[in-house]
Amino acid sequence: MGNIPDGLKRKLSSYFTFSSVKLVRKQGAIDTTLKFLWKLSDGQYVESVLIPASPSFYGEASDRHTLCVSTQVGCAYGCKFCASGLEGFKRNLKPGEVIDQVLAVETLFKKRVSGGKRLITNLVIMGMGEPLANYDNLLDALNILNSKWSANIGARKITISTSGLVPQIIKLSDQPRQYRLAISLHGATDEVRDKIMPINRKYSLSKLTDAVEIYQSKKKGSITFEYILIDGINDGVDQVPHLAMLSDRLRAKVNIIPYNNVEGLRYKRPSATSQESFMKALIDKGVRATLRREKGHDIDAACGQLRLRKEKELDSNGN
Ligand code: SF4
Structure with a gap:
């Protein structure tokens, strides 16, 4: 704004900021998945x-672009295979910091999108952090992003993923919008979930499935199970009947995601043969399942890895 006095500019800038996220690194994969590392204020x-x-x-804009956003710095839930939780929880993101991830990406690509369209059509709340542990700020952010006067992203195009926070x-399920729900399952029995997801000791599979049924009794649309396939941990076909039973009970689609190896963690991606066998066993049981060819395997795609790398760089530079 060039038409206001300097004193007023200074006063305004002490109250307001235009963006709460600053791009530090943009990393692209050969298959066009792009990862962004943001620095907060x-x-x-x-x-x-x-x-x-x-x-x-x-070259030309395709019609669907999904952005996966973070809701916390770090994570307190400590899933054993996850890079985001490796250094614990730092803080919740404010609503503006969630919204600004969307706006900042749109600003970066605004020249590629013509005709007044917006770039981001779908959102998945599946980045760093447990979204439902930052419930109020998340809902404030999503309700704004969903509004016609804002990003106008349809509620059914917004998927909130949780590791299983039952309350x-x-x-x-009581808020009015039709956001989609995804459960980060990663194990179809308590035995397996207990080993890799500490949340399961508090909210077991039976409590989780009861809560999802309550959700489904009030909301339309199917839910999704996210199932990261980890070598020797949850990729045995003994998990398949349990997964099929849960999927049948909750009418859930299953996304099988081969694990992205994380530096410093002992977990590994299963071989292509194991992945295919697991998928085949699921399909044979009549489960609606897809095997995600992880688009970002070559860009530290497991959530939290870019941040960890940046923090290690800062440590080694004595910052
Ligand atoms: S998988 Fe999700 S809930 Fe678990 S530690 Fe990682 S970010 Fe947190």
Whole structure:
């Protein structure tokens, strides 16, 4: 704004900021998935990932672009295979910091989108952090992003993913919008979930499935199970009947995601043969399942890895 006095500019800038996230690194994969590392105003880092539906993204805009956003710096839930929780929880993101991940990506690509359209059509709340542990700020952010006067992203195009916070799933079922729900399952029995997801000791599978049924009794649309397939941990076909039973009971689609190896963690991606066998066994049981060819395997795509790398760089530089 060039038409206001300097004193007023200074006063305004002490109250308001235009963006709460600053791009530090943009990393692209050969298959066009792009990962962004943002610096927040207090020096913390978070990540977002842009996943275009079509490889024609570079050159002409395809019609669907999904952005995966973070909701916390770090994570307190300590899933054993996850890079985001490796250094514990730092803080919740404010609503503006969630919204600004969307706006900042759109600003970066605004020249590629014509005709007044917006770039981001779908959102997945599956980045760093447990979204439902930051419930109020998340809902404030999503309700704004969903509004016609804002990003106008349809509620059914917004998927909230949780590792299984039962009280918040029930609370979510009482809010008016039709956001989609995804459960980060990663194990179809308590035995397996207990080993890799500490949340399961508090909210077992039976409590979780009861909560999801309450959610489904109030909301339309199917839910999704996210199942990261980890070698020797949860990729045995003994998990398949349990997964099929849960999927049948909750009418859930299953996304099988081969694990992205994380530096410093002992977990590994299963071989292509194991992945295919697991998928085949699921399909044979009549489960609606897809095997995600992880688009970002070559860009530290497991959530939290870019941030960890940046923090290690800062440590080694004595910052
Ligand atoms: S998988 Fe999700 S809930 Fe678990 S530690 Fe990682 S970010 Fe947190």
